[in-house]
Structures are given as structure tokens and as C-alpha cells.
Amino acid sequence: MERGELxxxxxxxxxxxxxxxxxxxxxxxxxxxxxxxxxxxxxxxxGGVTRYQAEMVDDGQVCVKNLDANGAAEGLEEIIAxxxxxxxxxxxxxxxxxxxxxxxxxxxxxxSAEMDRVASVQPHDRVKKTPLASFDATALLRVxxxxxxxxxxRASMRGKYDQVNEFLKVVEDVLKNEKPEDKARPFxxxxxGCGKAYLTQALYFHLTRSLGFANVRVVGVDRRADVVDAAKxxxxxxxxxxxVLFACADLATFDLPAFLTACGQDAAPVNxxxxxxxxxxxDTATDEALARGVEWKARYIVSAPCCQHELQKVLGKSAGAxxxxxxxxxxxxxxxxxxxxxxxxxDTFRAQILRILGFRxxxxxxxxxxxxxxxxxxxxxxGVKPGQNGAVxxxxxxxxxxxxxxxxxxxxxxxxxxxxxxxx
Numbered sequence: 001m002e003r004g005e006l007x008x009x010x011x012x013x014x015x016x017x018x019x020x021x022x023x024x025x026x027x028x029x030x031x032x033x034x035x036x037x038x039x040x041x042x043x044x045x046x047g048g049v050t051r052y053q054a055e056m057v058d059d060g061q062v063c064v065k066n067l068d069a070n071g072a073a074e075g076l077e078e079i080i081a082x083x084x085x086x087x088x089x090x091x092x093x094x095x096x097x098x099x100x101x102x103x104x105x106x107x108x109x110x111x112s113a114e115m116d117r118v119a120s121v122q123p124h125d126r127v128k129k130t131p132l133a134s135f136d137a138t139a140l141l142r143v144x145x146x147x148x149x150x151x152x153x154r155a156s157m158r159g160k161y162d163q164v165n166e167f168l169k170v171v172e173d174v175l176k177n178e179k180p181e182d183k184a185r186p187f188x189x190x191x192x193g194c195g196k197a198y199l200t201q202a203l204y205f206h207l208t209r210s211l212g213f214a215n216v217r218v219v220g221v222d223r224r225a226d227v228v229d230a231a232k233x234x235x236x237x238x239x240x241x242x243x244v245l246f247a248c249a250d251l252a253t254f255d256l257p258a259f260l261t262a263c264g265q266d267a268a269p270v271n272x273x274x275x276x277x278x279x280x281x282x283d284t285a286t287d288e289a290l291a292r293g294v295e296w297k298a299r300y301i302v303s304a305p306c307c308q309h310e311l312q313k314v315l316g317k318s319a320g321a322x323x324x325x326x327x328x329x330x331x332x333x334x335x336x337x338x339x340x341x342x343x344x345x346x347d348t349f350r351a352q353i354l355r356i357l358g359f360r361x362x363x364x365x366x367x368x369x370x371x372x373x374x375x376x377x378x379x380x381x382x383g384v385k386p387g388q389n390g391a392v393x394x395x396x397x398x399x400x401x402x403x404x405x406x407x408x409x410x411x412x413x414x415x416x417x418x419x420x421x422x423x424x
Contacts, residue, residue: 002083003104003105004084004101005083005107006080007107010099010109011080014079014088014097014099015073015076015080017097018041018072018076018090019069019072019073019076022092022093022094022117022119023042023043023092024042024092024093025040025041025042026040026042026079026088026089026090027088027089028040028079028082028086028087028089029086030084030085030086035058035059037056037058037059038056038057039055039057039075041054046209051066051067051068052067052069052072052075053065053067061237062139062142062143062237063237063238064238065239066239084101086100086101087099087100088100093115093118093119094116095111095115096111096112097109098111130169131165131168131202131210132161132202132206134206134210137202140201141153143234143237144234146198163279164198166366167279167304167366168203170302170379171206171302172206174300174379174381175211178211178213183211183214184215186217186266186274187213187217188218188272188274188275189203189204189207189216189218189219189275189276190218190220190273190292190296191203191218191278191279192251192276192277192285193251193282193285193289194221194227194231194246195279196227196230196231197220197230197231197246199277200231201231201235201238204217204218204240204244216243217245217260217265219259220244220245221246221247221251222248224248228247228248232246245259245260245265247259251289251292252292256273257272273292273293274299275302276289276290276293276296276301276302276303277303278302278304279303280305280306281303281305281306284310284407284411285306286305286350287350287406287408289301289303290353290378290408291408291411291412293380294354294415295415297382298382299383300379301354301379302380304366304375304377305346305378310346311342311346311404311406312338312339315338315342315402315404328341343376345402347376347378348363349398349409351363351378351380352391352395353395353408353409353412353416354380356387356391356392356416356420357386357412357415357419359380359384360382360383361380363376363377364379386419387418392419395420
């Protein structure tokens with residue numbers, strides 16, 4: 001037997017405790033060359049089926065896998081076979097086992113007194129107050145960098161944590177009427193301008209772990225190659241590389257069905273996306289996300305706009321010639337007031353256009369203004385007849401009063417204009 005190797009009797013005891021009744025958790029920390037490698041495994045319930053969640057932390061990098069019984073047995077053999085200075089702690093309902101291997105290779109094992117604990121398997125779908133607390137999101141938050149190595153939310157990331165939680169609450173409310181048979185069907189989400197993929201990854205886990213959707217894929221789209229590469233690494237670490245996909249592309253020309261096919265996914269040319277989301281896509285990027293949601297025939301669109309400059313530029317130029325602008329000269333004179341007025345008008349135009357195109361649309365606050373000034377959110381669900389008189393006339397009255405053409409109207413072209421022409 002090599003120095004530091006566990007003898008067969010101790011190895012067999014570990015196997016019996018982990019693979020038998022009452023297993024709660026095993027954690028092993030290995031120290032070598034000044035670095036630490038930590039692996040843990042515990043039973044979890046996913047969709048009512050017991051699995052084993054393995055989490056590996058290697059020099060700050062986190063990787064998570066959900067294993068079946070065979071995979072857990074193989075992972076356990078890797079734990080047992082580790083060499084070097086290490087500590088192993090094993091918890092079961094009947095008691096704990098602690099194994100320490102010193103620098104000299106001495107193996108010391110201690111056992112607690114017999115206990116009578118309840119070994120409950122933690123479900124991923126238990127209900128708590130916030131979406132990211134409705135399942136065990138520790139590994140997810142670590143990989144995203146929102147939580148530290150101990151699983152605590154970093155102070156600098158508290159705002160982002162709250163923001164993602166509140167966005168997920170809106171998604172949860174939007175989907176509250178989905179029936180069990182709907183949740184079994186393919187459900188494709190596209191995150192437009194996904195950035196660092198905080199929301200992209202969180203959406204997948206919340207939909208599958210908390211809301212019970214069985215066949216989910218989430219696609220993050222961003223033009224920046226560096227953030228897309230980083231997001232792909234997260235999917236690998238979280239073991240969702242075939243479920244959370246990322247494309248480095250311009251949203252305006254992104255071919256979603258072709259991308260899904262290239263990734264080995266089934267893709268229908270119509271209804272390619274079930275839900276389109278965007279969180280603080282800047283200026284007309286929000287309009288592009290809304291337009292793609294319409295073009296992909298998404299059932300749901302959830303978008304939190306960011307800065308909005310397009311209308312500000314137009315009103316600034318037309319202040320002298322536009323009667324409406326002259327009437328609001330006292331507002332438009334001050335930059336901050338002009339900015340806020342244009343924000344309100346832009347989001348109103350967006351909501352009205354979605355209404356015209358057959359979406360039930362609401363404009364809501366999704367997070368406290370203390371968290372971010374950009375706290376307006378558009379939530380829309382397709383389900384009414386497009387081109388209804390009230391929606392069209394309200395839009396045209398507002399547009400013509402200000403004598404502007406919203407960017408989204410231009411972007412949607414014939415898709416929208418055929419409903420407007422009847423009234424112009």
C-alpha cells in the first residue's frame with residue numbers, strides 16, 4: 001500500500017456509508033503545491049428523482065455535475081483514490097467519519113458517537129421567498145461570481161443578485177398559468193444582449209429546478225466575443241453545456257433556427273423562441289430584442305430597457321419646428337427632464353406597438369429605484385387579435401402629436417405598417 005493511501009477496510013467503510021441508507025454529504029479537501037482542491041457530493045432531488053450533486057472547486061474554479069447512482073459510485077472512487085495531504089469529512093444519519101492524511105502519509109480516522117439524525121434529501125423545487133432561494137443555487141452563484149467560496153453573496157454583487165431575483169419573479173408570474181402538459185413541451189428562451197450571462201444561467205436553473213419545466217434550452221446572444229467565451233465556460237462548469245448555449249453574433253442578423261441546428265438541437269423555423277428576454281440592452285438594442293421576439297413568434301417577451309438616446313436626439317433637433325416640442329420647451333430645456341420624458345415616451349411607444357401586434361402588454365417596475373434607476377420592465381404575452389382599433393389609434397395619436405417615428409416602428413417595417421395604413 002502506498003504512503004497516504006487508504007487501506008481497503010477504510011475505503012470499504014466510506015463506500016458503505018455513501019452508497020447506503022442515510023448518506024448526507026461527503027467533502028474532501030486536498031492540498032498540494034500551495035493550492036487547494038475541494039470536492040463534495042450530496043444527494044438532491046431533481047424532478048422527484050434522487051441524484052447526487054458533485055461540486056468541484058479547483059483553485060477558485062467551480063464545476064458542478066448532477067450524477068446518477070452509477071456516476072456517484074465512480075466519483076466516490078476518485079475521491080478515495082486521491083493522494084497527498086487531505087481531509088475527508090463524511091456525514092450520515094448515524095454519525096460522522098473524519099479522515100485526515102498528513103504530510104508524512106499517516107492516515108488518521110475518527111468516528112463520532114452514533115447519532116439518530118434525519119437524512120433529508122434537499123429538493124431543488126422547495127419554495128422560498130425569492131427565486132434564487134427556491135432551489136439550491138449555491139454552485140450557480142459561485143460560478144457566476146455573485147457568491148464567494150463559502151456561498152455568501154458578495155457585497156459588491158448584492159445589487160445584481162437582487163436585480164436577477166426580481167427579473168425572475170416577473171418571469172415566474174408571466175408563466176404562472178402554464179399547465180403541466182405545457183411544461184413538458186420544448187421551451188426555448190433567448191437572452192438578447194446576454195452580457196456576462198447572470199440572467200441567462202439563472203433563467204435555466206429557475207425554470208427547471210423551481211418551476212418544473214422539463215425541456216428547457218436557453219440561448220444567450222451577444223456581440224462581444226470575450227463575454228461569450230466566459231459564458232460558455234460557465235456552462236461547462238455548471239454541466240449545462242448542451243442546455244445553456246451562447247452565440248457571438250449581431251442580434252439583428254442572428255439566425256436562431258440555424259444556430260440551434262448547428263448545435264445539434266431540434267429547431268422549428270416558426271416559433272423558434274418561446275420567450276425572449278433582455279435586461280438593460282442599451283438604447284435601440286432593446287428595440288432590436290423586441291423586434292426579434294416578434295419575428296421569432298415568441299409567446300412571451302420580457303424586457304427591461306436601459307438608456308434611450310434615439311428619441312432625445314430627434315426631439316432635440318425638432319424643438320423649434322415641432323409644436324408639441326415647443327409646448328414642452330420648459331421640460332426639454334433641462335437635460336435631465338428631457339431624458340426622463342424621452343424615456344417615458346420611448347417605452348410607451350414600445351408598449352403600444354406590442355399591443356398593436358397582438359401582445360397583452362404591461363409596463364411595471366421590476367426592482368426598487370434604489371437598486372437601479374433603470375427599473376421599468378415591459379412584459380408581454382401574445383394572445384389577442386393584432387391591429388385592434390384602440391391600440392392603433394392611441395399609438396398614432398401619440399406619435400403624430402410629437403411628430404416622431406419611433407425606431408421600433410421603422411425596424412418592424414411591413415409587419416407593423418400594414419396595421420397602421422388603415423388609419424393614416
